[in-house]
Amino acid sequence: MNLKNIAIALTVLVFGLIAMLFMQKGNYVNQAKEHYDATTAKSFKGNSMVLELVNNGIETNKSTWAIACQALQTVKTSQDMARLEAKFFPATKGTMSITNKTRRFEASSANVIVSTFGKVEEDKKTGVKSLADLQSVDVSVLLGNVVASAESDEGAEEGEEE
Amino acid sequence: MDKKKMKILVVVDVVILVVLIVVLKSLQGGYEEQAKRTVNEQESSYLEKNTQVLVEQWRSVDQYSMAWKLVYSMLSGAKTEAAFKSNLAAIENDKDARFKQISHLYTGAGINDAVQNSIYEKAGLAEGTILVKNEKGSKEVACGKNCVVKFTFVKGKLKNVDYSALVQYNLANSLKIEKPAEYHFE
Numbered sequence: 429m430n431l432k433n434i435a436i437a438l439t440v441l442v443f444g445l446i447a448m449l450f451m452q453k454g455n456y457v458n459q460a461k462e463h464y465d466a467t468t469a470k471s472f473k474g475n476s477m478v479l480e481l482v483n484n485g486i487e488t489n490k491s492t493w494a495i496a497c498q499a500l501q502t503v504k505t506s507q508d509m510a511r512l513e514a515k516f517f518p519a520t521k522g523t524m525s526i527t528n529k530t531r532r533f534e535a536s537s538a539n540v541i542v543s544t545f546g547k548v549e550e551d552k553k554t555g556v557k558s559l560a561d562l563q564s565v566d567v568s569v570l571l572g573n574v575v576a577s578a579e580s581d582e583g584a585e586e587g588e589e590e
Numbered sequence: 591m592d593k594k595k596m597k598i599l600v601v602v603d604v605v606i607l608v609v610l611i612v613v614l615k616s617l618q619g620g621y622e623e624q625a626k627r628t629v630n631e632q633e634s635s636y637l638e639k640n641t642q643v644l645v646e647q648w649r650s651v652d653q654y655s656m657a658w659k660l661v662y663s664m665l666s667g668a669k670t671e672a673a674f675k676s677n678l679a680a681i682e683n684d685k686d687a688r689f690k691q692i693s694h695l696y697t698g699a700g701i702n703d704a705v706q707n708s709i710y711e712k713a714g715l716a717e718g719t720i721l722v723k724n725e726k727g728s729k730e731v732a733c734g735k736n737c738v739v740k741f742t743f744v745k746g747k748l749k750n751v752d753y754s755a756l757v758q759y760n761l762a763n764s765l766k767i768e769k770p771a772e773y774h775f776e
Contacts, residue, residue, distance in 0.1 A: 431596045438603035445610040452614065453621055457775045460625035467633050468770035475640045476767040478701055478709075482647055483762045485699025486654070493658045494757045500665040538698020567662055571687065572694030 485538075489570065491516040492539040496565045499543060506531050506559035509543055526557050540569040628775055636770050641712060647765050648692065648713040650734035653720050654759060655691040656681050657733030660720075661753045664741065669748035674729060674741060678721060688715055735764045 495512050503509050506524055513522050513533050522533035522543075531543045546561030663677040681687075689710070696706050722738065723730035729741040733756050740752040 431593060431600065435596050435599045435603065438600060438607065442603055442606050442610065445607065445614060449610065449614055449617070452618060456621040456625040460629045460775060461773045464629050464633055464773040465770075468636050471637050471640050472767060472770055475644055478644055478705060479647060479765060479767055480762075481699040481701055482651065482696060483760070483765075485695050486651070486759060486761060489695055489698070490654075490658075490757060490759050493662070497658075497661050497665055497753065500662070536698060538694060564666065570691075570694075571659065572690035 488535050488539050492533070492535045492541060493567070493570060495533065496541045496567050496570070499541075499562065499565050503543070503562050504560060505549070505562075506543075506545065509533075509562070524559060526559070529559055531559060538569070542566040624775065629773070632771075632773060640767055641709075643765050643767055644709050645713040646735065647761060648709050649716040650737075650761060650765075651692050651695060652688055652716040653732050654734035654737065654756070655695065656688065656716075656720055657731055657737070657739050657753070657756055659691070660731060661739060661751055661756065664748060664751060671727075671729075671743045671746045671748075674743070674748070678719075678731070682719060685715060734759060735761060 495516055498512055499509060503512060509531050510522065513520065517533075517535055520533070520535055522531050524531045526548055529545045529548060531545070532540065533543075534540045543565045544563045545559035546563050547559070548557055549560045550557045659681050660674075660677055663681070664674060667673060667677070693703075693706055693710075697703075720731045720733070721729065722732050727743045729743070731739050731741075733739050733753075737755045737759050739756055740750075741748065742750040742752075
């Protein structure tokens with residue numbers, strides 16, 4: 429009786445091992461696939477995000493540079509500057525400092541340009557002051573010199589918006 | 591079934607079990623080694639390909655940044671062919687400023703220092719000069735992937751700068767992170 433039980437148990441074990449033999453490859457494949465999927469998905473997500481964020485950053489950056497360079501070619505007054513700003517960033521307006529004769533345009537904290545004008549003009553009818561005779565456009569912030577530019581703009585006051 | 595046949599069955603079972611265990615163990619080692627090797631190979635290959643895209647983007651941003659700085663220098667300073675040459679050399683040789691400008695753009699885009707440094711370690715800065723055409727009166731500089739800025743001089747004086755490619759610059763169409771391929775065990 430005992431021998432019979434042992435024979436049955438061993439036979440079951442044999443079939444169990446045969447089943448394991450066929451299943452073990454599948455287990456390794458599944459484990460490997462899980463690891464591969466998790467690692468590559470993380471890489472895909474992380475790197476896609478970097479790529480997209482930088483591309484978005486370039487969008488804002490190139491338009492700010494374009495304002496700075498086109499200003500050097502075409503802008504004479506703060507009104508011209510305001511029109512140029514609106515062409516690239518319709519929803520963002522620059523701020524003027526009549527005292528410092530500057531106009532600061534901040535597309536984002538990393539994309540700032542400061543235009544310096546030579547004189548202040550006043551409309552005799554309306555009394556609205558504006559800036560004329562563009563002297564220079566400071567792109568320090570775009571070059572990564574954030575501190576220097578922030579200091580130069582300190583104390584600027586809000587001027588009349590065109 | 592008589593006792594003798596039972597004994598034979600037990601002995602045969604034991605022999606088969608031993609053989610199966612040996613086969614199982616040897617296959618187990620083979621499968622494990624193959625799984626590790628194929629996963630490592632395929633993961634490394636994919637990660638390398640992805641990293642290469644970010645490396646290319648970094649170097650493109652370097653060229654893009656130098657090109658903007660050059661255009662700005664030419665429009666805000668001396669507008670001569672000689673100034674172009676000296677401005678270009680100064681911009682290309684100031685590697686600290688180049689890194690600072692790229693890093694500033696990345697930081698502004700929300701990429702932290704650790705990620706920037708890991709890309710920079712592999713990418714460095716764009717190699718060689720951005721000057722791709724250097725004829726008397728006509729210069730062209732690369733401003734990133736598929737981007738060229740054209741400077742025209744007449745009698746040594748700057749006549750025109752065409753930086754429309756910079757204004758329209760868009761890496762989204764040319765650089766992409768591909769989705770991972772399916773894993774293959776074999």
